[in-house]
Amino acid sequence: MQRRVEDQVLQRLVEISGRENVLSAGPAIEDYSHDMADYEGMPAVVVKPRSEQEVAEIVGLAHEAGLPILARGAGSSLTGAAVLQGSIVLDMRAMAKVIKVDTVNWYVQVQPGISLEDLNTELKASGFFFPPDPASSYICTVGGAIAEGSGGLTCVRYGTMKDWVMSLRVVLANGKVSRFGEPLAKNRAGYDLVHLFVGSEGTLGVITEACLKIIPLPTVKTRRFLVTFGDWESTGEVIRRLRSSKILPYLFEFLDRDNIQALNERLGMSLEEAEATLLVDVEEGEVEPATAIFRDCGANKITLAKDEDEAESFYQARAMAYLAVKSMASGVQVEDVSVPIDRLGEYLRFVKEVATRHGIRIPVNGHAGDGNVHPTILYDKVDERSGAAAKLAYEELCRKAIAMGGSVTAEHGVGVQKVRFLREQFLAHEGEEALRLMKEVKKVFDPDGVMNPGKYVEAA
Ligand SMILES: Cc1cc2nc3c(=O)[nH]c(=O)nc-3n(C[C@H](O)[C@H](O)[C@H](O)COP(=O)(O)OP(=O)(O)OC[C@H]3O[C@@H](n4cnc5c(N)ncnc54)[C@H](O)[C@@H]3O)c2cc1C
Known part of the structure; x- marks a missing residue:
């Protein structure tokens, strides 16, 4: 059900952002009522601000009117973080400028609404790139990726968003603007509020600008492998052997048989179906030792991409896997746990046992x-038994990760999906006081609870 905002508030929003940038009804607003894992929440109104000044005025107005605010990028979140019933949704994608590319100090100053792919297209002209690469890079925004502390396919080499954010401009819950940090290689003035905002899921304020580290495009030539195995133990052994041989891949992904079948059936790909498939990028000079490791570990088939087109097609298989799998059932819950890297094989076996x-x-x-596993639980939405089985499986998968010293979220965040297990994890890992302090932090930044309320730390 859509909650209406007072006519007066609507009128003020139109004055601030212009009639064409305020959506208060109809199909256009429905696009904002779900995320990409089908969590739902109908906004009261959607505004598309074009400047920080507008964001500040809208947040100030929401504060006065006591209305909740949700900053939103592409809505590609998978945890319910990007939907909020009855809220003012700020669609940040009209603020998508690259303000400055500094090729001496190696940073880019950018607005939050640009997608990571478009950012990299612009950076390429200067011979630079921004490495974090969620599989959703083609749509997900800088602001969303910072607020989610996103990871992705290149983390094994380059780390996650937290490793690349130097400074931020934010609009706080009271409508005031602040800058956190500077685009400096070294800077340790005060508490680190920049990294408090990385992974804050829109609950502390709205990011209106960021300075992100960039690095030159790699000159070293890499090659891409697609390798299949008959069991998960072998892939676990590959991980151990590559790491102990000090080979650090540029990409190191895995897919199971169900994923490959979904890609073949749903997206018309023609990939070899095997129990376990690895996608691995290594430097040219490491091709031989890596091949020897795959062979020693019992690989069924080792394919080295012959050119960039084939390498890109392997990459697309991994990037499109979630969408292919999602289309296989009416109910889908994608999980995102991390476990110690050397116990990945054990966790993967557990997932199959639970299924x-x-x-x-x-x-x-x-x-x-990265030891980051995405089990995608499929169930039938209209079959109660199937829904109940999915819920039990989900609980077991989270609890197993916690018991192994892992985390219930590696990169997708908490939103509403993981609230209960966030709490369980803190309690199991001596984090009770940490959770209490985090709740206090939320109150300091947002005493009236208007920033994406009822989720994440506040709700745990
Ligand atoms: C096919 C697919 C593949 C994916 N692969 C990965 C992956 O490999 N790795 C990974 O980590 N994630 C992945 N994701 C999840 C998701 O894409 C990422 O979390 C992404 O970074 C979210 O960006 P977004 O612009 O869509 O943000 P949204 O979904 O719109 O928002 C996410 C959160 O960020 C907040 N937010 C957005 N903009 C701002 C802002 N300007 N200021 C303050 N808060 C803000 C929102 O309030 C919300 O809490 C995937 C999703 C899909 C659908």
Whole structure:
């Protein structure tokens, strides 16, 4: 049900952002009522600000009117973080300028609404790039990726968003603007509010600008492998052997048979179907030792991409896997746990055991080099038994990760999806006081609870 905002508030929003940038009804607003994992929440009104000044005025107005605010990028979140019933949604994508590319100090000053792919297209002209690469890079925004502390396919080599944000401009819950940090290689003035905002899921304020580290495009030539195995133990062994041989891949991803089948059936790909498939990028000089490791570990088939087109097609298989798998069932819950890298094989076996025990399908893919697993729990939305089995499976998968010293979220964040297990994780890992302090931090930044309320730390 859509909550209406007072006519007076609507009128003020139109004065601030212009009639064409305020959506208060109809199909256009429905686009904002779900995220890409189908969490739902109908906004009261959607505004598309074009400047920081507008954002500040809108947040100030929401503060006065006591209305909740949700900053939103592409809405590609998978945890319910990007939907909020009855809220003023700020669609940040009209603020998408690259303000400055500094090729001496190696940073880019950018507005939050640009997609990571468009950012990299602009940076390429200067011979630079911004490495973090979620599989959603083609749509997800700088602001959304910072607020989610996103990871992705290149983290094994380059780390996640937290490693690349130097400074921010933000609009706080009271409508005031502040700058956090400077684009300096070294700077340790005060508490690190920049990194408090990385992964804050829109609950502390609205990011209106960022300075992000950039680095020159790699000159070293890399090659891409697609390698299949008959079991998960072998892939676990590949991980151990590559790491102990000090080979640090540029990309190190895995997919199970269900993912490959979904890609073949749903997206017309023609990939070899095997129990486990690895996608690995290494430097040219490491091709031989890596091939020897794959062979020693019992690889069924080792394919070295012959050219860039084939390498790109392998990459697309991994990037499109979630969408292919999602189309296989009416109910889908994508998980995002991380476990110690050397215990990845053990966790993957557990996922399969859980699926068998509950009689449901749980295709699994993820980032092998980071110990980051994405089991995708499939169920039938209209079949209560199937829904109940999915819920039990989800709980077991989270609890197992916690018990292994892992985390219930590696990169997708908490939103509403993981609130309960966020709490369980803190309690199990001696983090009770940490959670209490985080709740206090939320109150300091947002005493009236208007910034994406009822989620994440506040709700845990
Ligand atoms: C096919 C697919 C693949 C994916 N692959 C990955 C992956 O490999 N790695 C990964 O980490 N994630 C992945 N994701 C999840 C998601 O794409 C990322 O979390 C992404 O960074 C979210 O960006 P967005 O612009 O869509 O943000 P949204 O979904 O719009 O918002 C996400 C959160 O950020 C907040 N937010 C957005 N903009 C701002 C702002 N300007 N200021 C303050 N808060 C803001 C929102 O309030 C919300 O809490 C994937 C999703 C899909 C659909």
